[in-house]
Amino acid sequence: MGYIEKRGKNSFRLNVVTGYNDKGKAVMERISVKAKNATEAKKKLVSFEAEVLAGDYTKPNHTRLSDFYHQWLQLHANRNLSERTKNEYVGIIHDRILPRFGHMKMTDIKPIHCVTFITELQEPQTRQNGREDTLSASTIRNNFKALNSLLKTAKELGVIKDNPAENVKLPKVQRKSKTNYNTEVVETLVKAIELESYEKQVMFWVTFVCGCREGELVGLEEKHILEEECAIRFEQSVSQLKDGAFQIKEIKNGVEGVVAIPKGLMDMIKKLKHEKKRAYLQIRDTWWDPQRVFLFSNETGKPYRPDSISQWWARFRKKNNIEGVRFHDLRHFSVTYLIQQNVQPKVISSRVRHKKIGTTMDIYGHHIQEADTVAAEHFDVFFGKENTYK
Incomplete structure (x- = not known):
C-alpha cells in the first residue's frame, strides 16, 4: 500500500508500506520527489511501489x-x-x-x-x-x-543498485607479437642449456614441455610429481610480496591441470627430487618449511623468486649470444611447437591451462591457420595432372 504527502511547492513524499513491526507500527520506504501536481506524484508512486515490492529498490546512500x-x-x-x-x-x-x-x-x-x-x-x-x-x-x-x-x-554490498561501469566499452588491446618459434633458436637453446647446472636444465625442460609460467614453475613441490602417471600437477603459484615474504596462491585464473611429460623428463625430475629430499633430511630442523619440499629451491628449501628465474635467463642469453627470447617465451614455444605437430587446440589449451579454448585461439590463431594451410597441402596429391580423381 502506498500514499503521497505534499511537502512543499512541487514537492511530494512517496510512502510505501512494506509490513508492520512487532508493535504494529508500519514499516515503509520513503523518497521525496519533484512533481507538478498530485496526479503526477501518484504516477511516480505507482512506479516506486512496484520497484519496492519487486525488491529492486535500493535506499539512497550518501557514502562518498x-x-x-x-x-x-x-x-x-x-x-x-x-x-x-x-x-x-x-x-x-x-x-x-x-x-x-x-x-x-x-x-x-x-x-x-x-x-x-x-x-x-x-x-x-x-x-x-x-x-x-x-x-x-x-x-x-x-x-x-x-x-x-x-x-x-x-x-x-548494496551501496548502489547498479554498476555504472558495467557496459562501458574499452579500447582494444593490441596483443604483443609473440616470439616466433624457430627451430634454429630452439636448437641453440637446447645445446646451450646442457652447459648449465642440472637444476637449471630441469627448469628449462619443464617449462618448455609443460608451457608453465615462472610462478607455477617455482611453485612445484615433490607432491606434484606424479611418477606413475608420468605427469605433473600444476595447482599453485609462488609470488613475492613487497616485504619480501613469499605467497603461495592458486594458479592464474584458478585453472589447475595435470600435464603429461616424456619419460626422459620424468627421469630427470626424479633425480632432482631425490637430491632435494636428501638435503631436506640432512637439515630438517632448519628447512625453510618442514611441510614442503619444493623442486626448485635454495639449499634451505626456500623456493626461488619468480623474477630470479628471469634474471638467470637474461645472464644465460647474454652468455650464449641469444637475442630476443624471454624465459616466458618458452611457454609460447611450447604451444607453437605442438600446433606445428598438429596437436588439437583443445589439448593444447588444457596443457597450458587456459580458462577457455578461445583464449588459445585468440593468442595462437595465426599459428593454427598456418598449420591448417600446411595440412591442406597434403591433399594436393589428389589434384595432380595425372590424377584420376580430377
Whole structure:
C-alpha cells in the first residue's frame, strides 16, 4: 500500500508500506520527489511501489567514493585480490580515481562519468610522466578495472543498485607479437642449456614441455610429481610480496591441470627430487618449511623468486649470444611447437591451462591457420595432372 504527502511547492513524499513491526507500527520506504501536481506524484508512486515490492529498490546512500574506498580495501581487496593486483589497483585509485571521483556520492556516479573518464585517459595530457604520447590500451584497461572493482563491490554490498561501469566499452588491446618459434633458436637453446647446472636444465625442460609460467614453475613441490602417471600437477603459484615474504596462491585464473611429460623428463625430475629430499633430511630442523619440499629451491628449501628465474635467463642469453627470447617465451614455444605437430587446440589449451579454448585461439590463431594451410597441402596429391580423381 502506498500514499503521497505534499511537502512543499512541487514537492511530494512517496510512502510505501512494506509490513508492520512487532508493535504494529508500519514499516515503509520513503523518497521525496519533484512533481507538478498530485496526479503526477501518484504516477511516480505507482512506479516506486512496484520497484519496492519487486525488491529492486535500493535506499539512497550518501557514502562518498573516498570513504567507500576503505571499505573496498578491507572487505574485497585484502581478501580476494593477489598482492600484486591489489597494489596496482591501490596506486591507480590514489593517482587517478580519487582525484576524479573521490568527492562524489557513490549513487551519483553514472555511466557517462565512467565513459568520460576512459575517454580522457586516451588524451595525451593524461600522461603523468611528462610524455606527450597517450596511455597504452592495456594501461587504460587497468585503470578501468580498478574503477570497476570499486563499483562492482559497491553493488555487491548494496551501496548502489547498479554498476555504472558495467557496459562501458574499452579500447582494444593490441596483443604483443609473440616470439616466433624457430627451430634454429630452439636448437641453440637446447645445446646451450646442457652447459648449465642440472637444476637449471630441469627448469628449462619443464617449462618448455609443460608451457608453465615462472610462478607455477617455482611453485612445484615433490607432491606434484606424479611418477606413475608420468605427469605433473600444476595447482599453485609462488609470488613475492613487497616485504619480501613469499605467497603461495592458486594458479592464474584458478585453472589447475595435470600435464603429461616424456619419460626422459620424468627421469630427470626424479633425480632432482631425490637430491632435494636428501638435503631436506640432512637439515630438517632448519628447512625453510618442514611441510614442503619444493623442486626448485635454495639449499634451505626456500623456493626461488619468480623474477630470479628471469634474471638467470637474461645472464644465460647474454652468455650464449641469444637475442630476443624471454624465459616466458618458452611457454609460447611450447604451444607453437605442438600446433606445428598438429596437436588439437583443445589439448593444447588444457596443457597450458587456459580458462577457455578461445583464449588459445585468440593468442595462437595465426599459428593454427598456418598449420591448417600446411595440412591442406597434403591433399594436393589428389589434384595432380595425372590424377584420376580430377
